[in-house]
Amino acid sequence: MARQRAGRGAKIVQLRDKDSSDRRLLEKARYFRRRTTEAGALFLVNDRLDIALMSGADGLHVGQNDLPPEEIRRLAPDLVIGQSCNTEEQARRLGQQEQRSELVLSYYNIGPIYPTGTKDGLAEFIGPEAIEAYSRHCSLPFTVMGGIKEHHVEDLVRAGARRIAVVTAVTDAEDMAAETARLISRITTALEERDG
Template structure:
């Protein structure tokens, strides 16, 4: 499956997971990741099924955070994993052909060791409030070096907002992730971010 360039949307429990997905679709996101940690498996299944229908109807790539089992259950397009989850090469053994695997990276060493994935996330570029215990901030220079050295398409993530996106638009990344700054604001705010990214 082709991986769209540009903005990569992620749901956030602070704004409602299904509501986040609806807003991201309305804004024109072409990739949406379901990331909601504080739910039961059954709650996550119901929400993921709803978002799977929304994304399928809108022609949006649907990724599930961490949970390969949930991704397979709802027929998601892929899964995104971190350094404490199952390794991408092991996941590749059990998923269908064309299944997308994303991997979080937080250092040059992580990028060098990445394998069996379709894209990487590089971050956090800036300080972030999305995660309770975020990894140390990379900064623009290190994030750029990681993107350049990656053999995989890379999405920048972590604290990216309208007031700092200008400082990263020169990095040859596949796209960027912004969670709170997008979900907390209106479509005009988001369109301005895209305009700067694409300029």
């Protein structure tokens, strides 16, 4: 899967696995690290700082209830660190930290944009109109995620997205590599049309 995604142009691959044993997760992470290195893609691990460090991952993505980004940065000063942002208030707090030069994140994620089955316990989806509202609070790069399918791309780009993250749009596809390539092509075209 990592080879299929990164081999077709995915610039970032995130390993999100809530079910594997620690040992199996580390094996997967090391496999993903090798494949993403071969493809020149950034490799992130979800939630698990220990696995990110042991596998040589480029970064770690955490949710609002996971390890505090400040502690992660203290332990791993060179790691790319991203955090999910599920409400406008969370985006506002990021902006306040940024203004005080206290923000340690490398990027943040806005979502879920659409209904999704991959994130339990989150509030309802926020819709593409939230992209502009959230992103005006903080100037860091951001991704958008949550229930995104290929036909959503143009609406997301029009709303201000530059980086679009997907899960089931690719993992549920018969040919993950071909679907990854289609999504990237569609995103690239939409960005070119928007940005001229």
